Amino acid sequence: MTHATHDTAGLLAEFANPEALILAASGLRDDGYVEMDAFTPFPVEELPEALGRTSSPIPWIVLAGGLLGGSSLFGLALWVSAVAYPLNVGGRPLNSWPSFVPPTFEGTVLFASFAAFLGVFYLSRLPRLHHPVFEIERFRRASTDSFFLLVESTDGKFDRAQTEQRLRDLGASEVWEVPDA
Amino acid sequence: MTATTQQHDRFDDLIPAEATYESVTAEVADIVLERPVKRGWLVGMFIGFVLLNVLLVSIGWLFAIGVGVWGINVPIAWGFAIVNFVWWIGIGHAGTLISAILFLLHQEWRTSINRFAEAMTLFAVACAGLYPLLHLGRPKFFYWLVPYPATTGVWPQFRSPLMWDFLAVSTYGTVSLLFWYLGMVPDLATLRDRTVGKWKARAFGLMALGWRNSASHWQHYQRAYLLLAALATPLVVSVHTTVSWDFSTGIVPAWHSTVFPPYFVGGAIFCGFAMVLVIAIPLRHFYDLKGLITDYHIDCMAKVMLAAGLSVSYGYTMDAWGAWYKNEPFDSYIYTNRFSGPYAGVYWGLIVCNCLIPQLLWFPKVRRHPLALFGIALAINVGMWLERFVIISISLHRDYMPSTWEMYYPTVWDWSLYAGTFGIFVSLLFLFLRLLPAISMAEVRELVHQREEEQT
Structure with missing residues (x-):
């Protein structure tokens, strides 16, 4: 499945609440993942830290x-x-x-x-007209009541199957492959 | 509303007990996306549109004939145009106060009202900004205020309060727009994600600038929002201060006073909050938003209005006391003239509207009675307009030389231009309520989250 890595922008996982999302983000960070992003319908205080972000300039x-x-x-x-x-x-x-x-x-x-x-x-690298995550229909809920974590395929540790399994272990209710649009 | 319920849960006053992320989002988003156009909205929009046309006719006539169509003369060169400018710009102040100062003070009750209060600020500034331009004898040269290298070699005068005023009002309008728009970007993204229509999604998508609720977006957003609030706070105080300098640096007896800046800012907050209530009370009634704009919200606004009203009453007292204490005949005459001259009715009207009627707000029953509060807020708006008329036009009509004394009688064009600016205000407000999220959905969702966190 090596060539598939080029066609995928990453894996998008949905979590039930911000707490589960924070746990998952810090869990993946402990595993050594770096290229991640999270999506929440309102600012979540501990999230940038869990993703390993430094403070905003x-x-x-x-x-x-x-x-x-x-x-x-x-x-x-x-x-x-x-x-x-x-x-x-x-x-x-x-x-x-x-x-x-x-x-x-x-x-x-x-x-x-x-x-x-x-x-x-x-x-924030905005404005931009499109982003691969918008290909996932369910992602619309990110602006109402759903919490998402994206592991990008550019990450050194990214592996289609293993990363998905890890996301499910960390409590993701669903995982999607984000096409590289 | 007993003390025990408040102890039980401080969020009870702010959001409905059964509120979820979905319910609070839907309540606001559905006004734009789902609900059909209401008859009341059409009536309001129609009135706004008619008044907007009155404005266009008034401006057209003014441009064709000149400022002579107004009742102004010498010495009363500053009539309705300046009175209305000061009144409208004052109304704008409440929006910034609610969105910036209450944000810095962590007042959670600001959340449901800040968006439309900020919109009100923008629309009021738009109305205000028209007047100084129309008041120029030659409006086509308004751009001479902008410092640019003109072939005439003439530059604007940076020592003049009128120049400061131009800079303050234009900065205020711009910063309010940035603050309002930045706060709305996440909500525009919500509308983009919720709408089913392709063109609606594209329109909201363009306005949302590609916002995807990413953790890093939020991180930068929150920092910038906080700093914009911190910048807007001194700015809002500076605007009416600068407006008051237009008067207090002059030598007209009742203008030359150091009490003007705080007294103008107090008055601005006073009538601004009154205007927020004039909008909020019908809004929550007709759009059924009592769960989000609660009795607690309007109670808080009434308290701020009462405090601002007391500061304004203090200003009147100090002004009169100063005139008496200076023992200077022209100054004391201005006051005698206000109390008992040809415009005495206007002065006592303002005392009734701004000093006496607001005392009813001491009673919690009145503060939580929407209809009574609506009436009081209207009276305050009238009172503050009368105050500006007293300060500006009445101070001018009898100055040092009795031979130059004149009366100022506004003409039909004075009134029609004033009515016309309501056209801009009402039309923009109704379009805003129909097309944009009137309440910050992201911030209300944050409240829901905070409550969940505290309960677990």
Whole structure:
């Protein structure tokens, strides 16, 4: 069955509840599986850890966005007021920085928010129009009340029969082969 | 609602006892996917559509003739356009408050109401954003506010509160949209997965951007959602603060006051929550969502409204006290004029609507009586509109020089434009209720899960 490995994207297993899913994920991780993903209808706190994920780099992206936005708006306000279009108002300094605080704040929030929003989709490799897991009809329930674990065929330990048996041993109610669409 | 039930299970107030993942999802998703169009929805949409046409006619007439079609004059150059701008933008604040601040404070009762409150924010900001543009004598030059290298060599003035206002409102609208949309992506994926229609699935699929509820999606999503809430919290405070600076940096007697920023933010929360209730009470009645938007939810909102109302009453008192204490004739005259001048009825109307009627909210019976609460919320919305009229237009009508005193009488075009913005608001709201998930299904499922975890 070696050539079949090329036609399959992996094995998708369904579990009854988040607790069973977490147990299965950590069980497979102990076996040495790395290329896994889980699908749940709401965020499950312990799941990323069970899958061996490190924490999300989103905060750093947001920080970078905020710093970029704040410095850009402050720089713009300063450059416009002091260089591009200097207006002497009653002899007050051209670099009247306290009045640039509101624009700087708004710029920080705007760029940081865009960084957060775009960061989620960049890190999740989205948007994309299709994914092999959608070939499984039952996968629709992942957004209502079902809990899935995917072991990808690219994983070094992946073996069509053995992995399926292991998933069933860990309590999967059903296992599907995901076609490599 | 006795103390024992609350001890028994804190989730009882938030979700029905028999709620499952499927039941809470279906309750929200079926409004969009399964249920036929209701007659009430058609009536509401029709009213919204008629008002939308009133708006188009009002704007068309305004563009053809100019701002002279309104009742504004000198010294009252800021009439309905600015009053309505401040009123609408204030209404938007409750949505962000519910979705961001209550999220950071771990207030679980926000879950059923945050989505449509955020939608309300967006629609209110859309209504508000129209006015400053229409109020420009030459609306076609509105883009001069944007700092871009123009061939004229002229740049916007970054020291001006009007520029800050432009930046604050446009940032607020954009960030609210990002926050709303990010929160809705998992729910759009749910609709995509539940619908049977091919084109519906494609439409929701495109909007869901390929979301597949993966653990890593959720991980990044949760982080980003938390940070967006943390960013939106100071932002929402900054918006009405900046709006109030438009006034308080001026030299008009009743405007030049440091109490304005907190007092404006308090007023924004006050009328925003009132508007959320005006929407939530009919929504849960007509769509039978009493299991998700419970009496406990509306009770909480009424309490926030009461607290915000007291802060607003404090603002009025401080404002009047300041005018008296300064012992400055122009300032004290403005107040004498408010109490007993030609617009005294407006002032006392606002006192009744904003200070006296909300005192009924001290009674738990009133807070849990939908009809009474609906009436109070409407009165508060009227009261807050009167407040903005008093602050903006009445302050201008009698300033330092009695020779420049004037009266402001709104014309039919003032009123029709105001009615017209309700057209945008109502139409967008009804389309939203019909086409998008009005309650966050993913968050309600999380509540169901949390309850299961605590029970085992």
